[in-house]
Amino acid sequence: MLTKRQESILKMIVTEYIKLAKPVGSKLICDKLNCSSATVRNEMMQLEELGLLEKTHTSSGRVPSEKGYRYYVDNLMELKELSGEEVYKLQTVFNNSGLELSDVLNRSLEIISDITSYTSIVLDTKSHDNKLKEINVVPVNNEVLVAIVVTDQGIVENKTMKVSGVSLEEVKKTVKLINDLIVGTPIDEVSAKLEFEIKPVIAKYVKQHEILYNAFYDVFTDISSKNVSVVGKNNILKHQEFNDVEKINDIFSKLDDKNMLENIEEKDNNINIYIGHENKMDPDVTVIKTNYKTHKDEGTIAIVGPKRMDYDRVVNLLDYIKKQIEGD
Amino acid sequence: MLTKRQESILKMIVTEYIKLAKPVGSKLICDKLNCSSATVRNEMMQLEELGLLEKTHTSSGRVPSEKGYRYYVDNLMELKELSGEEVYKLQTVFNNSGLELSDVLNRSLEIISDITSYTSIVLDTKSHDNKLKEINVVPVNNEVLVAIVVTDQGIVENKTMKVSGVSLEEVKKTVKLINDLIVGTPIDEVSAKLEFEIKPVIAKYVKQHEILYNAFYDVFTDISSKNVSVVGKNNILKHQEFNDVEKINDIFSKLDDKNMLENIEEKDNNINIYIGHENKMDPDVTVIKTNYKTHKDEGTIAIVGPKRMDYDRVVNLLDYIKKQIEGD
DNA sequence: TCCTAGCACTCTAATTTCTCGATTGCTAAC
DNA sequence: GTTAGCAATCGAGAAATTAGAGTGCTAGGA
Numbered sequence: 001m002l003t004k005r006q007e008s009i010l011k012m013i014v015t016e017y018i019k020l021a022k023p024v025g026s027k028l029i030c031d032k033l034n035c036s037s038a039t040v041r042n043e044m045m046q047l048e049e050l051g052l053l054e055k056t057h058t059s060s061g062r063v064p065s066e067k068g069y070r071y072y073v074d075n076l077m078e079l080k081e082l083s084g085e086e087v088y089k090l091q092t093v094f095n096n097s098g099l100e101l102s103d104v105l106n107r108s109l110e111i112i113s114d115i116t117s118y119t120s121i122v123l124d125t126k127s128h129d130n131k132l133k134e135i136n137v138v139p140v141n142n143e144v145l146v147a148i149v150v151t152d153q154g155i156v157e158n159k160t161m162k163v164s165g166v167s168l169e170e171v172k173k174t175v176k177l178i179n180d181l182i183v184g185t186p187i188d189e190v191s192a193k194l195e196f197e198i199k200p201v202i203a204k205y206v207k208q209h210e211i212l213y214n215a216f217y218d219v220f221t222d223i224s225s226k227n228v229s230v231v232g233k234n235n236i237l238k239h240q241e242f243n244d245v246e247k248i249n250d251i252f253s254k255l256d257d258k259n260m261l262e263n264i265e266e267k268d269n270n271i272n273i274y275i276g277h278e279n280k281m282d283p284d285v286t287v288i289k290t291n292y293k294t295h296k297d298e299g300t301i302a303i304v305g306p307k308r309m310d311y312d313r314v315v316n317l318l319d320y321i322k323k324q325i326e327g328d
Numbered sequence: 329m330l331t332k333r334q335e336s337i338l339k340m341i342v343t344e345y346i347k348l349a350k351p352v353g354s355k356l357i358c359d360k361l362n363c364s365s366a367t368v369r370n371e372m373m374q375l376e377e378l379g380l381l382e383k384t385h386t387s388s389g390r391v392p393s394e395k396g397y398r399y400y401v402d403n404l405m406e407l408k409e410l411s412g413e414e415v416y417k418l419q420t421v422f423n424n425s426g427l428e429l430s431d432v433l434n435r436s437l438e439i440i441s442d443i444t445s446y447t448s449i450v451l452d453t454k455s456h457d458n459k460l461k462e463i464n465v466v467p468v469n470n471e472v473l474v475a476i477v478v479t480d481q482g483i484v485e486n487k488t489m490k491v492s493g494v495s496l497e498e499v500k501k502t503v504k505l506i507n508d509l510i511v512g513t514p515i516d517e518v519s520a521k522l523e524f525e526i527k528p529v530i531a532k533y534v535k536q537h538e539i540l541y542n543a544f545y546d547v548f549t550d551i552s553s554k555n556v557s558v559v560g561k562n563n564i565l566k567h568q569e570f571n572d573v574e575k576i577n578d579i580f581s582k583l584d585d586k587n588m589l590e591n592i593e594e595k596d597n598n599i600n601i602y603i604g605h606e607n608k609m610d611p612d613v614t615v616i617k618t619n620y621k622t623h624k625d626e627g628t629i630a631i632v633g634p635k636r637m638d639y640d641r642v643v644n645l646l647d648y649i650k651k652q653i654e655g656d
Numbered sequence: 657t658c659c660t661a662g663c664a665c666t667c668t669a670a671t672t673t674c675t676c677g678a679t680t681g682c683t684a685a686c
Numbered sequence: 687g688t689t690a691g692c693a694a695t696c697g698a699g700a701a702a703t704t705a706g707a708g709t710g711c712t713a714g715g716a
Contacts, residue, residue, distance in 0.1 A: 025679055036689045041680070059679045059695045098490075138466055138476060144484045146476050148466060156472045160484050162426075234584065237577045248576070249565045256562065353708055364660045369709065387666045387709050 002050075002071075008033070009043050010052055011076040014064045018308050021240055023061030066276040066307065069286070073273050073311050082316055086115060094324050101297050104325065106229060109301060112317050113232025117239070118305035119255065120231040121289075123265055126224060127298040130155055130187040135216075137161075137175050139168055147219045151187060153296045157223045161215040166208045174202055174212045190220045226299075228261045241284060241306045254281055255304075266291045266300040271318050276307050288314050292325045330378075330399075336361070337371050338380055339404040342392045346636050349568055351389030394604040394635065397614070401601050401639050410644055414443060422652045429625050432653065434557060437629060440645050441560025445567070446633035447583065448559040449617075451593055454552060455626040458483055458515040465489075465503050467496055475547045479515060481624045485551045489543040494536045502540045505529055518548045554627075556589045569612060569634040582609055583632075594619045594628040599646050604635050616642050620653045 002010070012032060013024045026040040033040065044062050047053045052068035055061075064072065082090075093099070093107045102124050109120035130151035138146045140160075148158045163171070178198060185193050194217060202209045236242050236251055254260055263280060264287065266272060271290040279287040286309045289302035301321065303314050330338070340360065341352045354368040361368065372390055375381045380396035383389075392400065410418075421427070421435045430452050437448035458479035466474045468488075476486045491499070506526060513521050522545060530537045564570050564579055582588055591608060592615065594600060599618040607615040614637045617630035629649065631642050 023679090027679080037679090038681095038689050038691090039687085042688090045681080055680090057696055059681095060697080061679065136466065136468075138464065138474075140464075140476060140478055140484050141482065143482070146466075146474070146484065146486050148468065148474050150468055154469065154472070156468050156474065156488050158474050158486050158488060160486060234577060234580050237573050237580070243573050245565050245571050245573075245576070248573070249562060252562050252565070351708090355708080365708090366660050366662090366710095367658085370659090373710080383709085385667055387707075388668080389708065 002047075005033070005035075006043055006047060007076060009040060010047055010064075010068060010071065013044075013053065013062055014068065014072045014076070017064055018310055021308060023056055023063050025061035028061075066278070069275045069307060069311075070278075073275070077312050077315075079312055079316055079319075082320055086317070087320075089115070090320065090324070101294065101325070102227065105299075105301065105321075106231060108321050108324075109231045112303065112314075112321070113235055116303070116305070116310065116314060116317070117232075117235045118303050118309065118314065119233055119235050121255075121261060121264060121302040121304065122227075122229050122231070122299065123262065123302075124227040124229075124297055124299040126151070126155060126187045127153070127293060127296055128186045128188045129153060129295050132182055132185050132187060132190055134179055134183060135175060137171060139171065145171065145215075147216070149219065149223055155296055159219045159222060161219060163208075163211050163215050166211055170206050170208055171212065174206050174209075174216070177201055177205065178216065187224050190224060191217065194220055226262055228258055230255050230261070235305075239306045239308075241308065247284070251282055251285070264289060264300060264302050266302070271315050271322070273311065273315070286311075288318060290318050290322050292322050294326060330375075333361075334371055334375060335404060337368060338375055338392075338396060338399065341372075341381065341390055342396065342400045342404070345391055346638055349636060351384055351391050353389035356389075394606070397603045397635060397639075398606075401603070405640050405643075407640055407644055407647075410648055414645065415648075417443070418648065418652070429622065429653065430555065433627075433629065433649075434559060436649050436652075437559045440631065440642075440649070441563055444631070444633070444638065444642060444645070445560075445563045446631050446637065446642065447561055447563050449583075449589060449592060449630040449632065450555075450557050450559070450627065451590065451630075452555040452557075452625055452627040454479070454483060454515045455481070455621060455624055456514045456516045457481060457623050460510055460513050460515060460518055462507055462511060463503060465499060467499065473499065473543075475544070477547065477551055483624055487547045487550060489547060491536075491539050491543050494539055498534050498536055499540065502530055502534050502537075502544070505533065506544065515552050518552060519545065522548055554590055556586055558583050558589070563633075567634045567636075569636065575612070579610055579613070592617060592628055592630050594630070599643050599650070601639065601643070614639075616646060618646050618650050620650050622654060 009029055012029050016024045016028060026037040026044060029040045030037040044053060048062065051065055052071055053062040054065045056063060089111050090108055093104055093111065105122045105124065109122060113120045130153045133150045133152045136148040140146060143162055143164045145161045145163060146158055147161050148156065150156050181198050181201065182190060182193060199213055202213055206212060233252065233255055236248060242248055242251060260281065266289045269291065271288065274287045276286065277283045279285065281287060284307065285304050286307045287302055287304050289300055291300050292298065301318065303318065337357055340357050344352045344356060354365040354372060358365040358368045372381060379393055380399055381390040382393045384391060417439050418436055421432055421439065433450045433452065437450060441448045458481045461478045461480045464476040468474060471490055471492045473489045473491060474486055475489050476484065478484050509526050509529065510518060510521060527541055530541055534540060561580065561583055564576060570576055570579060588609065594617045597619065599616065602615045604614065605611045607613065609615060612635065613632050614635045615630050615632050617628055619628050620626065629646065631646065
């Protein structure tokens with residue numbers, strides 16, 4: 001257990017290091033505290049023994065360790081209000097009622113990336129509250145159909161299908177079969193249901209079932225699939241901890257890797273912080289993320305930055321966005 | 329006018345510098361030529377006076393100037409055949425008949441970016457051979473319509489429109505008006521026509537004309553708009569000429585700037601090379617680009633890399649892709 | 657007239673040395 | 687428990703040194 005004074009020293013070192021990115025010496029601290037630098041040094045030594053602080057070399061100031069950051073975010077961090085400017089900028093997005101949720105997410109995270117210099121990730125899926133209401137197929141010409149899929153939550157998605165050499169009769173028959181069997185199925189179970197329950201039925205009653213099945217399968221996987229986007233990737237370049245080309249390449253590759261990004265999904269309903277080795281992405285970054293859920297969509301929003309991240313601010317911003325989205 | 333020997337020296341310096349990225353000295357050249365290094369040095373001096381070569385400092389080897397590269401690509405470059413492996417990889421894309429053109433472009437440029445370590449840009453538009461054939465609107469519920477636009481070349485695009493509080497009657501009336509007036513219009517003129525010829529008519533006959541006009545305007549601008557994509561952006565990081573964070577940030581910002589990218593459009597039917605200051609993007613890069621045109625689509629494909637670029641190879645690859653696309 | 661061997665000169669890049677200042681840990685006194 | 691004082695440590699940057707690659711020029715030879 002830390003003493004009051006140790007805590008306030010740790011807190012100062014963390015906030016100061018986040019601000020200035022330079023190891024923090026005892027002098028800086030003792031100016032703000034009513035005690036001498038020697039006292040501070042003794043305390044620092046103890047904090048180092050506890051694994052909360054580190055030195056970059058024998059005679060340098062102290063830098064928070066991952067454990068130090070962890071202690072900070074768990075016990076010391078204070079959440080302030082957002083600034084008026086921040087709120088104002090974000091409200092321009094939330095007040096724009098014409099936007100789809102995915103656009104709202106993207107734009108608000110653009111703003112966050114912009115004002116914080118960090119990178120954001122959005123992982124968006126249709127909420128599995130969505131149940132299929134109907135599918136509708138409009139023939140355009142001999143080769144092309146447009147499939148329109150509607151859910152009970154009012155999501156409408158459409159996609160052109162290429163199916164050559166299939167008669168309109170067959171198409172209509174297939175659509176009717178699918179509609180009869182699949183209405184009411186949660187959107188994320190449609191693909192499976194299509195494969196195991198509907199495919200056999202279509203195969204029985206429809207001649208060109210292969211072609212039609214494949215086309216519909218594509219449509220449904222497309223509609224229910226996860227949507228990943230990364231915003232403000234170039235901000236990685238702004239942090240001194242990522243100032244060598246190797247490292248940049250490394251992180252950029254990870255940010256481009258859809259498979260890796262799909263793993264950031266957050267189930268927990270809180271705002272969670274993963275510092276350095278706590279996250280699966282890269283030991284040199286911190287990931288702060290939270291999920292969101294509306295009746296139409298659900299997913300995860302995440303902010304990625306150096307471990308020396310402005311924790312308070314990012315948590316506040318994410319919290320604000322989450323509430324805005326879910327409140328709507 | 330350069331002598332035969334000067335040309336071969338210039339050619340060697342360019343190819344050698346492209347390969348090794350180090351200033352080329354006289355010794356390297358004279359080993360391959362039947363003459364002494366002193367002779368080579370004299371020739372080099374002349375080539376430098378002509379502005380074809382440069383030195384990085386007084387006693388360094390020579391590096392091609394932009395003018396030197398220009399002379400090389402205009403007069404000295406030899407186009408070899410693609411390697412079997414290159415052809416093989418690309419053919420996996422071109423043989424996949426299920427792909428849309430835009431996918432073919434993206435995938436083949438991914439391959440090119442991959443094997444060359446350069447970055448590719450695709451600028452894709454519907455060909456203005458496309459004339460509007462019909463629009464079709466499917467009502468989904470009170471708020472949502474799906475608009476389907478078909479061109480005489482067989483392109484089908486669809487988009488959901490949100491129009492609340494408009495009666496189905498009015499929608500149908502509008503669609504009929506648009507269809508009557510606009511069929512046969514080249515796709516890239518539709519927006520203008522909609523605004524100046526059709527808007528007044530709708531305004532006259534349709535009650536909620538504002539809402540409907542705006543919705544259709546969005547649909548058409550979306551459909552006829554340019555589609556820009558950048559492939560292999562991280563490859564920028566692989567070249568030693570871009571190994572400082574400033575420069576990387578600079579180039580990345582440019583590659584993210586849709587407005588800037590739309591300017592790369594190439595009208596000319598050749599494969600054109602823009603070295604350093606010859607291109608509008610960045611004085612430290614070379615852009616090699618060509619247009620392509622099918623009855624459905626047209627646009628530009630471009631390869632971006634350092635000035636010290638493997639010109640022969642990139643030209644060959646672009647040429648191959650252009651022919652494949654246009655041949656189909 | 658063209659070519660080339662030879663040589664002094666130049667400049668970079670890498671290595672070493674030196675210095676300054678920030679910061680520490682320790683000790684002894686308060 | 688706190689603090690003043692002090693020697694010790696180390697990095698960052700400046701200055702000096704060195705090695706080597708490459709040049710330009712000159713003078714003699716084909």
